[in-house]
Amino acid sequence: MDRKTFLGTTALASVGLFSHSISLPVFSKKNKINIGLIGVGARGQSHLDELCKRDDVEIIALADPDSDWAIPSSLEILKRRSRKEPQIFGKDDNDYLRMLEMKEIHAVIISTPWEWHVKQGIAALEAGKKVGMEVAGAISIQECWDIVHAVERTGTPLMFLENVCYRRDVMAVMNMAKRGVFGELLHLQGGYQHDLRAVKLNDGKSPYGKGVEFGDNGFSEAKWRTPHSVNRNGELYPTHGLGPIAMMTDINRGNRLVSLSSVATKSRGLHKYIVDNGGAQHKNAAVDFKLGDIVTTLLTTANGETMMLSHDTSSPRPYSLNFRIQGTHGLWMDDLQQIHIEGKTKPHVWETDQTWMETYDHPLWKKYSAEAKNAGHGGMDFFVLNAFVECCKNNEEFPLDVYDMATWSVITPLSETSVKEGGSKQDIPDFTQGKWSSRKNTFNHRADY
């Protein structure tokens, strides 16, 4: 099995690459659940397609105000998958509230622009709907507390849909970490290093490039994501990098994040892209993007590990989530696809990680590799949705919960303050209010879902 086969399709290939296979895996239909989707843009449609492959889920409602593309595209997916037409709530931005009145809905999945996540999440929780919440999760410290309090108040749970926690190599490395391969963990790195210039700027008609429009004139992510690059300077998308290393170090489950400091480079990439592709006279060439091209964040933990996150989305570069997992016995680096473990690999040199990945392949991946094969982002989207659906069906605790959502999301507003203050130290709130010390990390030990 070569590296590419091991990882499945490349992580870059997500938008629009839905599988056309119609073979359905066998899931228990006991406690079959009805799901409503809030937000069916590119990400919501990816979830929709994935859910359509399951016979233990009915998609009975869609809420999205975009009747030009989001709703018709979603209906097409459902038709192709021979699914019944759901109820549509697309009257306006707030029509999801009417959807939440539907008693038949057991759970919702929220895949909307970031600034809607918490408001919609709270409304769903208060309506008694279990919530699957897309990343990024919350955009202010207050929002982080609000969503935590909503779960505690309603007793209805929320799962944070951080799919990279389920990446095959990440799960294998987590497996290694939990089985002591790295010894005691010391330093971990992650990040979001993804050249999004052609995602943040497009022609207003297609999701990738061909123009330099954004905001009202942009399409899909260029519409809502790019304004964050105009108005904010910080670690805007921490969860893909932080989620996996937080789970490896038991954050919120015996450990917690204590403090951070962030620095940002000058902002050049988006402006340069506009000038290069739209000309210096294009109106967007006058936009002053606040977001520094590369934002680097250091984190400390209660158990004495350090972490480093890199946010790098406006420059030409190969895709990389920048993982490095290092302990007293050795380390693994994602970019290198190599590992060094004292006494196991030759002294002072790297060894390719392939055999290690196969040896420590996670039980979940062994169990479900066929089902995951054509799922989004190299298969990991299957796992995150599978965990959500199965936990909903069996009324079990979610493996990634509201405390994870709050803890990982609060990095963004805190890093904005730190960057503004030239890298000042910021304390990270304990959203568990002390419960972190007794909560158990079961993420790696599950072989069911």
Place this chain on the structure above:
Amino acid sequence: MDRKTFLGTTALASVGLFSHSISLPVFSKKNKINIGLIGVGARGQSHLDELCKRDDVEIIALADPDSDWAIPSSLEILKRRSRKEPQIFGKDDNDYLRMLEMKEIHAVIISTPWEWHVKQGIAALEAGKKVGMEVAGAISIQECWDIVHAVERTGTPLMFLENVCYRRDVMAVMNMAKRGVFGELLHLQGGYQHDLRAVKLNDGKSPYGKGVEFGDNGFSEAKWRTPHSVNRNGELYPTHGLGPIAMMTDINRGNRLVSLSSVATKSRGLHKYIVDNGGAQHKNAAVDFKLGDIVTTLLTTANGETMMLSHDTSSPRPYSLNFRIQGTHGLWMDDLQQIHIEGKTKPHVWETDQTWMETYDHPLWKKYSAEAKNAGHGGMDFFVLNAFVECCKNNEEFPLDVYDMATWSVITPLSETSVKEGGSKQDIPDFTQGKWSSRKNTFNHRADY
């Protein structure tokens, strides 16, 4: 030319690997200089051997209190190189002061334990001797100011002997940076990731491993370097990583370092090594090492770049200085030996850096590759000494000077404070007192030495 040939002998292979070749390169003997060496331990002997290859240098004095090993080994090198026996100043720790009274000495090279550097440097400057100063340079903020003031007061110059600035791939990448290959620079990384456990702990008789002794019972670096790991927690050895990226970003020459923050992991590696190799009952198993195993530092610059340094010397890992040079056009990564440049390499993927290294090979390396071939640390030791000797002979400004020494060295005490405060922001003093804005960076443009 493969990568290994390009880089010369491995950077790990320095101690004890002196070349036995006796062919001398041709240097101008006009203004031939007399040098005295202060400190002839492992590093001083490496310099001594290198200087012996030159017919434009006489080594007329050695100062070192170690008459057991340092002095006899040095005399052996001189004999093997058919050099005259120099005067020896080994009466006690302060005998170098008598050496500085020798009128015939033009310049000194200081390769002593870190805590002696500034004291000896100031004494040499006040005696009118040009100073070649080994890294690390100064261990307190006050010492950084003291050495700067000594150069300004005496008008005698100091060169900071940071050899990695002359590494062949580093100079090629600097050449690329200066010629605009990376566009406008944004983010740079460096570090000192070198498993020094068997250097910091040895048998008291040999420089590498075979025991777990240090301090009075240790040999060479274990004698004086290891106590820093007992007593200090911070970025203890910043210059190999910082020097090259500081020169690429014109630090002290149109740009300056503004602030830093540092975090450290828990300390495990040295204690574990002692227990694993000397047993839990060994007296050193009770030593409480303050130095965190991995110390990460973020830096900001006046021109809006960010930097990240990694200090990682107590864990099993392959050697790496962790370089990453990133600008608006793309980036190079040392660990990967790969590069990505928009419009020049294929979109979204890496390209091996070999052709780039050859195309941008620095003129100095082209000129002197034969002379550098057998020099220490893959040849770079030739260049740093050549620049020192030639600038001394021709009475020219040193390419790396006392402001670089102070600016790069002050990272250590500032990082110690930052680590102690959990990653607080520390302002970096401007040792040039404003001169940074008008000073010119000529480092890359020299083709002479």
